[in-house]
Amino acid sequence: MVSPKQLEEDIKNVDYDQINKMIDNSTNQVDTNFWLAIRDRATIKTETDN
Numbered sequence: 365m366v367s368p369k370q371l372e373e374d375i376k377n378v379d380y381d382q383i384n385k386m387i388d389n390s391t392n393q394v395d396t397n398f399w400l401a402i403r404d405r406a407t408i409k410t411e412t413d414n
Contacts, residue, residue, distance in 0.1 A: 372405075375402055375405045375406050376406060378402065378406050380403070380406065380407075383399055383402055383403045383406065384403070386399045387399045387400060387403070
């Protein structure tokens, strides 16, 4: 199991374009919502780090 701290670091380091590709390739609404949430978290983390 991944620790919450490690998960936050991994989300922060995900490439934004890669997340968008995953959203485009989502096969259902659950997948899409998951990747949208990850993208939002990555964006928030990036903005607060600057």
